[in-house]
Amino acid sequence: MPTFSSPTPTLASEIGYALHQILILRPTHPLTEIFSYVSDEGTVARTQLSEHMATWSAQLRHPLPTTRIFLNKEHTKRLLLQRGTAYALLGSPEQARQDLHALLQHSGTTTRQLEGLACLVLAVLATEQERYPDALPLWKQARAWLHPQEYDHLALTWYYTKVLVQLNHLRTAYRVLTEILSPTTPGLRLPRQKERAEAYAELFSQRGGVCSLLQYHQEAIEDLNAAIELHPTCARLFSIRGLLHAKRQHWQAAYNDLWRALHAMPEDQALADCLFVVMQRLGTQLAVPTTTPAMHTRRGGTRRA
Incomplete structure (x- = not known):
């Protein structure tokens, strides 16, 4: 059984979460068995998955000459995909x-599914x-x-776009x-926005x-x-819109959004600093929202702004 002396749980869980979001798994999918040991949040049942890896490694190291399945190139590629x-x-x-x-070094014949999945994981x-x-x-x-x-278009688009943005x-x-968000491609079947409101909200935020x-x-x-509008309870979206308003020097609109976001995320120091700058810009013209949210003090009490 393989051992992992220096695991990186954060990286592993991020990979697990991303793949869980992107892949559409069916009973015959080559990765279905693996993801039965991965939670929706990306947490991996390490012991069970390691046990399966021992089996795959044994098959790759010691193919039996009398067993045709181990001589099949597609089966070898499947084992490499699963173990990788x-x-x-x-x-x-x-x-x-x-x-x-x-x-990927094995040339494909009838299908590119395994190669495509390998590229996706990579x-x-x-x-x-x-x-x-x-x-x-x-x-x-x-x-x-x-x-x-084979994949969720919304999730894959988010990750792909993240890379594009990072590369400018x-x-x-x-x-x-x-x-x-405004599909014009014939035959592209996408879920309705109401059915996947939070996912679409992330894409609108990303395009913003x-x-x-x-x-x-x-x-x-x-x-x-x-x-x-799609995800009205997400404080992070209000913080992003508040920063966009501040960038345009729309101080009152920025204040309203940042105040609301900070009320939901009181430990976000960077957000608090941004709100302070906006309040300075507003100066004596500061208009406090009609409903003033309670702010938590460090000792657990509340105070009013």
Whole structure:
């Protein structure tokens, strides 16, 4: 059984969460068994997954000459995909890359599913390690090889766009997001916004950030308005819109949003600092909201602003 002397739970859980969001798993999917040991939050049942890895490793090391299944190239690729993905989920990225790149070196015949899944896992791994130049071509290849029914379009778009933004490919990021938020591609089946409100809210927020970087300030505000309409209880969206208002020197609107966000996230010091700057800009003209939220003191009491 393989051992992992220096696991990185944070990286592993981030990879698990991302793949759990992106993949659409069916009973016959090659990664279904693996993700039965991964929670929705990305937590991995390490002992059970390690036990399965021992079996896959034994099959890859000692194929029986009398058993045709081990001589089948597709089966070998499937084992490499499973073990490589398990390595990634257990916090061993270099071993994961070794297996997944070995899979990609086998030429495909009838299907590109396994190669596409290998590229997807490698793309997520590179993204979570902030190796964005490595991640970008892997995301592109995964999108090209995987069938649209094999992945969640909203989740994959969010991660792919994150890489584009980090590499400053802003216009491409804007186009990719717009294809999802205002689809014009025939046959592209996307869930309705009401069915996936929080996911769409994240994409509107993401495009709002891209618009701001492109100096499309009004469009940025409109996208955050749409995001908040879909997910009105998310304080983070109010904080983003507040920062966009502050960027345009709309101090009262910025104050209203940042105040509301800080009430929900009182430990966010950066947010508190931004609100303080906005209050300075407002000066004596500060208009306190009609409903003034209670702010928690460090000793657990409350005070009014």
